[in-house]
Amino acid sequence: MITQALRIGIVCPYGWDTPGGVQNHIRDLAEYLIAKGHYVSVLAPVIDEDSVPDYVVSAGKPISIPYNGAVARVLFGPIAFARVRSWISSGSFDLLHLHEPAIPSISLLACWAAEGPMVGTFHAAAKKQKVIYAIGPILEPLIEKLSARIAVSEAARSTLTEHLDTDAVVIPNGIYAKRFAHGERVEKWSGNTIGFIGRFEEPRKGLQILLDALPIIARFAPDVRVLVAGPGDSEKVLEDIDMQLRHRFEFLGRISEKEKADLMASIALYVAPNTGGESFGIILAEALAGGSAVVASDIPAFDSLLGHGEFGALFPTENPQELAKIVIDLLREPDKRRALAAKGKTHAQRFDWDVVAEEIFSVYEMSMVGGATVRLASENRAWNRFSTTEWGNQ
């Protein structure tokens, strides 16, 4: 067993100061490992270098490029590569943990530049695209350098199997379940309330499905209200809502973690009508941990997180009628709802960082068998000597 403190290098492919699931995951993991006494350095693209925590090292300013149907803030190029190399060679790491190494950003560069114990985590889930036949041969030799691959969900794992013909261990994303377990019930948020959290303007978050279901729900539960939290222009959304329904909506804007926990403890139901593009669904794990009953669309990520309906109710994706049916049923039967919420809350402990980080750490240990540490890859040594450190020490 390895018990001494490790030196762990984590690479974040996306801009540290833009909100995102991968960034949150890395932040929580890094802080958990630091609290356990390990040395952690996170290399990430950073816009404002003064606002990042001590353990984050900037690799330069991120570039916004369209990738996979969204704008990704990534970083690559010779200067970034030089920084990655100098971070690796000066860090004397026992292990590198690369996030999304198949995305054109610094994780991929680090995977190319280094050798030794390396763990890769794959977050994204996507349908197979033709372009993979072109980029597969470039990625495959790089991805196979990883001593272990982690996928955050079955969806991410099958994406990896289909795209790069390689398997991964599934370890879910983590949440601090205890923080959500002690939310305080807020009177104005309780009653027949439905919660929705996320960037509600994005169609794939599915607020429209909930809007379409609401007239049916309102017929059977006249006092139903919808609480929407998350960044976005609520005025614009309200304009499109039927006059009759507008008073049922309350937009809370961005809310803090504490408010989120309180919200989950107060609402009757949390509804996630997403139409796709989700790989894990961390918000569902948080809702369950907060003691809320969950109704979600049956996209693969949600289906597996909710144990095929055991820990939360599922409805066919993009089907407002079915959603309405389930919501009405659960609003009318508080006992059924409470039983579902209780089951979900127990299940949510599985996603607690105490469990998840230990699983990740045991993969670290397995990758380090053999005693080698991280160094610059041998095939790049000539290039290293050639380019010396004139960029690297910036």
Added chain:
Amino acid sequence: MGESVKDLLLVLLLFLLSLWYLSHSATRLDRLHHRVETSWANLDGLLQRRAAVALEIARSTISDPATSLILTAAAHQAREANVQDRSMAESGLSGALGLLLHDEISSTAFIEKDLMRELSELTDKIRVAIALHVDAVNRTQSVRKKFVFRVFRLAGRAPLPVTYEFEADVL
């Protein structure tokens, strides 16, 4: 510059490029073989520890004499098996431990909780270790099947890694 010199330079360039490609591929394969070995060392270590835990359980008060007998026999077989018989012996041990674990659910009065916890933690780790090893082996096999790797014998005299037949669900 004459045409022939240009051609010569072009041929030289192509030659150097292919040399680089071959050396790069050899490094790649070498790394894969290394991964097969370390992942096997990891798995082997975990399996040995499981056998040790099984023996300890057999000697403890948790199990009755009959279970002890089965466990002891299975653990010894797993420890002493050669490479060919290893997977069958380990599956046998998994089966024996499975019997005990299922039994334990019905009987609440057992003292050695620590041993059982260690066993379940080991089982989780072994499951991951198997996945890592199987992946390394599959990857190596598929790379070695490629044309360039066969023609230039980039694998050298390294034996082709064999897939270890684990029954993961028995664990």
